[in-house]
Amino acid sequence: MPDADRPLLATRDVSFGFPERPEFLKPVTLELRAGQCWGLIGPNGAGKSTLLRLLAGLASPSGGTMQLNGIDLATVPMRERARRIAFLPQHMPRDLANSALDVVLMGRYPHRTLGLFESAEDITIARRCLTLTDAEPFAERPLATLSGGEAQRVHLAAALAQSPSILLLDEPTAALDLRHQLTIFTLLRQLAQRDGLAVVVVTHDLNLAARFCTHVLLLNDGRTIATGIPSAVLTPAVLEQVYAVRIAQVSTPGDDHCWLLPLAPTEDVR
Amino acid sequence: MTTLAGPAATLSPVRYIASLGLCALMIGVVLFLSPGIGSKIEIASLGNAWRAFASGAGGGDDYAIAFRIRLPRTILALQAGITLSLCGAVFQTLFRNALATPYTLGISSGGALGALIAIRAGFEVAFFGISSVSFCAFGGALAVVGVVFLFTRGTRRLTTNELLLAGVTVGMFCSSMMMLVTYLSNARQTFEIITWMMGSLDPIGNMGNSLSWPLLIPAWAVLILSARALNQYTLGEDLAATRGVNVVALQGVCILFASLATAIVVAFCGPIGFVGLVVPHLTALIVGRDCRVLLPAGAMLGGVFLAVCDWLSQLTMPLAGWLTGRELGGIVLPIGVVTAVLGVPIFLVLLHRRKA
Numbered sequence: 001m002p003d004a005d006r007p008l009l010a011t012r013d014v015s016f017g018f019p020e021r022p023e024f025l026k027p028v029t030l031e032l033r034a035g036q037c038w039g040l041i042g043p044n045g046a047g048k049s050t051l052l053r054l055l056a057g058l059a060s061p062s063g064g065t066m067q068l069n070g071i072d073l074a075t076v077p078m079r080e081r082a083r084r085i086a087f088l089p090q091h092m093p094r095d096l097a098n099s100a101l102d103v104v105l106m107g108r109y110p111h112r113t114l115g116l117f118e119s120a121e122d123i124t125i126a127r128r129c130l131t132l133t134d135a136e137p138f139a140e141r142p143l144a145t146l147s148g149g150e151a152q153r154v155h156l157a158a159a160l161a162q163s164p165s166i167l168l169l170d171e172p173t174a175a176l177d178l179r180h181q182l183t184i185f186t187l188l189r190q191l192a193q194r195d196g197l198a199v200v201v202v203t204h205d206l207n208l209a210a211r212f213c214t215h216v217l218l219l220n221d222g223r224t225i226a227t228g229i230p231s232a233v234l235t236p237a238v239l240e241q242v243y244a245v246r247i248a249q250v251s252t253p254g255d256d257h258c259w260l261l262p263l264a265p266t267e268d269v270r
Numbered sequence: 271m272t273t274l275a276g277p278a279a280t281l282s283p284v285r286y287i288a289s290l291g292l293c294a295l296m297i298g299v300v301l302f303l304s305p306g307i308g309s310k311i312e313i314a315s316l317g318n319a320w321r322a323f324a325s326g327a328g329g330g331d332d333y334a335i336a337f338r339i340r341l342p343r344t345i346l347a348l349q350a351g352i353t354l355s356l357c358g359a360v361f362q363t364l365f366r367n368a369l370a371t372p373y374t375l376g377i378s379s380g381g382a383l384g385a386l387i388a389i390r391a392g393f394e395v396a397f398f399g400i401s402s403v404s405f406c407a408f409g410g411a412l413a414v415v416g417v418v419f420l421f422t423r424g425t426r427r428l429t430t431n432e433l434l435l436a437g438v439t440v441g442m443f444c445s446s447m448m449m450l451v452t453y454l455s456n457a458r459q460t461f462e463i464i465t466w467m468m469g470s471l472d473p474i475g476n477m478g479n480s481l482s483w484p485l486l487i488p489a490w491a492v493l494i495l496s497a498r499a500l501n502q503y504t505l506g507e508d509l510a511a512t513r514g515v516n517v518v519a520l521q522g523v524c525i526l527f528a529s530l531a532t533a534i535v536v537a538f539c540g541p542i543g544f545v546g547l548v549v550p551h552l553t554a555l556i557v558g559r560d561c562r563v564l565l566p567a568g569a570m571l572g573g574v575f576l577a578v579c580d581w582l583s584q585l586t587m588p589l590a591g592w593l594t595g596r597e598l599g600g601i602v603l604p605i606g607v608v609t610a611v612l613g614v615p616i617f618l619v620l621l622h623r624r625k626a
Contacts, residue, residue, distance in 0.1 A: 056512050082514030089508050096504065097559045102280055109502055110514040116498075116562055117283050162513070 014064035039209035042219035082110035107161035304344035305336035355572020358546030376441035384410020411533035468604030544613030
């Protein structure tokens, strides 16, 4: 790490528009640093996935600048970018005949420019990633035979196998059971704090974001409503306005953590 | 993509070399046998024939039949089979559609329309030993792909469904124009048209060879070398892009080279069907869906399949004559008929097994 202070990925007033919605995402400024785990939250259509795609380099911003380690993201060669940024889309194919291990091995693609076969090291890394996401038991099974949640864990393992310094995940726990929601978010937090990755995760689960993310960015209607540490951003007052839902804050005995509980949609439309 | 089951084991160098070695061996066997198989099987004299070939001391009618007719015919079948099967596998991966064939973008219809116009107009001229029908078929095939490609290519990435729809639509337009040309033709031309549509593996001559090899081999190489990128592509265009695959370039290069190679085959052999649909699936069932092995193995098996179909097309009538004790003559069945008769049952069984 040449400069500990420099953010791994930084956006400055980055905006984005579709032909039919030219000013969809209003300028966002964001600095992702090693050790941070960001939660991108907001209602449907708020621009969370769009921002994530911009960070992944899948779309070019219509305004503003993006820098990867201080270099303009658009000028970074694709393969070089792929070694640093791993991205997991919301929807991944499930009906593949490839084994889970093969799918994870494909994550090693950016690290092998030449050569047809995976090295022993690639296979070791892939197996370790499968273990991390609790997918090792079905490593040899074709992906098509796995359940939605199992396949999701395999694809997450593939993103980890890419050995990135920045991990961008779009609703990685959407299909997961309670136990795996917790284990995956624990893993993401560990990857950030122990291994020094920068993690950005889009999620609808405010409580998971509050508990495991070091920072959150709250979007509504393409506009950044708030950024900061979860306890500052995720307050009932802010969330009620953004989501148009009445929210209660409850604390469990013997635990100083507060839980957000959606009660009912508010009567007045925004 | 809808996938037929197949082995899911991780590709190891051993399995790779074993699979491709076996396929290469089959090609070798086909080539070795080919001088002995035509309208009758003469395996016994193969040793002598190859010895004569090696010493360059060949002569006589038998030698001419073995090495000027049978072997070139088998080589053409291998060329066409390799191309069609390889391009079929690439298109099935690229379009994530199990029913995609090399002809999905309308190449065969465009080529056929070009050939039909040449037949109807009565172009008798041959350029450099290649018939004007072949030239017009080649031009028609490329024109159709060009139209499809230009109309679906915007500033954004190609969406595969748009390409498929455009290809099918332009193909339908060509088909109706073919009907018109056929309707306006006389009986002799109509017969010629129908014969052309069935496909043929009659040797294409030295000029045809010297034109097709330099175009086919680079196309095969480019497509087979795209295997690792195509593997990423099966996971989705976005994911492939973030893994470092230039998706726009991959689509463009694959469509360009697959279309070029298919157009050559259509120009020389007519629209031979089913190889490009069935053989990739059959191969995937044996070696799995990993493009690194599926593309080269599928290509070689496609060549073997078409060469065997060609032998069957020559042997069927003499065999039927021998069985019924009648003189049926040495009629060569249209190759398109044989590939379909052999290919359709295989494909249906595969579909059934997938459901089971």
